[in-house]
Amino acid sequence: MVEFGQHIINMLILGSTYALLGIGLTLIFGIMRIVNFAHGELYAFGAYFVYLAAMMLGINFFIALLLAIVAGCLMGALIEVTLLRPMRNADIDTTMLVMIGAMIIMQNTEQFIWGGVGKSVNTPFPQAPLQVGPFFLSWLSLFVFFAALGLIGATYLLINRTKLGKAMRATFQDRDTASLMGVNVQAIYMATFAIGSALAAAAGALLGAVYVITPQMGNLAALKSFAIVILGGLGSIGGATIGGFILALAEEMGAGYVSSGYRDAMGFLIIIAVLLFRPTGLFARKERIG
């Protein structure tokens, strides 16, 4: 029972960062129809940025996190303007291949700069674990959980309560009509990709402090994000949040009670099962955003 509770605690922490990844991808995929294979590389970018800022430049850990999110946002905007804007009218397969090219370039650049040996980040949190009843959790994980929830809440408010969010939702529903109503669709696309990338970088920045940072960390992150988006239904922030927690639960339970070697298989099995039996996702009644 204690073991089960510990898995649930791990699931909540992992799930909150998965939710960030999923929300970032669901915005990009939902609004722009881009199958963003570079999403995982922005996650790795966030993690390496924190390493660079906090460990090599000696910047305060919390400021380094904020800088990583801003850098992810700028990186996303750069990718959008250089690679995606010229391909605006290309079909979905072509832009997907362009993003695969971007993924290869980013991942190998990380490998080239940082080498294959994993990096870890020291945080200002005490090493001693926090004991709550029979359960143990670290101060860092607790921080990661609440920071991720805060970012999810902020994104929700951004989409549902601001003018930018309204324009994004309008573009999602009907690009041409939104454009006729005076929405600057080009700017919305750039903002969407930048916000989605910032969320991926935030997830990487937070999880990078918990785990070891390697150039390959983005590989599975991109595929897991797809699993989350498929679970939650396209364009649904609430769905992506719940999808993130479900994936984390499946992984924790799979690793704890089936075999730790198949931990990463859970996401893929979920993708296959959901797409075959309920292709619109578990929660989406119809395609929408918000």
Place this chain on the structure above:
Amino acid sequence: MKRLFPWAVLLVFASVPLWLNDPYLLNAFITTGVFIVAAMSLNLLLGYTGQLSLGHVAFFGIGAYTSALVSLGFDVELLFGIRVVHEPWPVWSGFIIGTLVAGLFGYLVGKLSFRVRDAYFVIVSISFAEVTRLVALNWVELTQGPLALTSIPPLTLGLPGIGYFDFYSKQSNYYLVLGVLVISYVIISRLVKSRIGRAMVALKENESLAVSVGIDVTRYLVLAAVISAGMAGAAGSLYAHYLKIIDPDVFLFLYTITMVIMVVTGGKGTLAGPIVGGLIFGFIPVIARSFAAPEVQWILYGAFMILILFVLPQGIVPAIEKWFGVSNEADEARQNTPSSAKTQDAS
């Protein structure tokens, strides 16, 4: 002249082992040939039916592992204490069984995953490949996991009474791969010029129209998946028996990417595309390794791929054909229906 061109190319490649003695370059030719077969099989799906499978390496790996296991033998215990013991069989039967098992997986995956299209199909195909990779990594009793299957015997051909020939040397493997490549090329060129091939192209260009004139979508897509998977499995089998060692890394996503880059660069939906693209990307590492680290080579790969997509989205072969005004019926059909006709979204 145009009819003789493929024969001239074949003659040039058939002569390679006669004047090339450098084992490193010969090895590059052989592995390139194996990947060209795999890329040609991917082209059947991507180029002719328009379905981008990013899990193609799964069939390649399944062919490699099945073929190696049939010829090596295995002894595993399944659920409920059922024990399966397999004594080593002749290697040629491994090649055939590997091809068939890969084709069978193509059937199953196709039957299940063609319910979804576009981005969703891509993601299902990757998921399938990652699951097979994790199985190869974790089912240690069968696959040795990360320790790899070693001492895989070379492919042997022969009849009792006449004698046996084993493909052990690089020269013999070169001709073996070239032979399989030519057979694959003939199969695909026959197929795409047949009624089946026209149905596939019709599906790619406009699926709803194709359905409305009575083309059974799922049947043709599954057929393409079976042939494509079997061919990839045959390539995987050749790879296993040539390298004599196979590990779960054979399922890496990067190998699928390599095949996709070859097809897209050469020209998807053209017969010569995977060969041209395959030769380019098979020999970039040979040239680049003298001055670039592996990760720099990959950066060049990625940049080259993006460049091709920006400058020549149709690939090199269609561009050359257009330049020289060479065009056959199939190409004309392709040019008359631009790819912008594909407007269906991922929804």
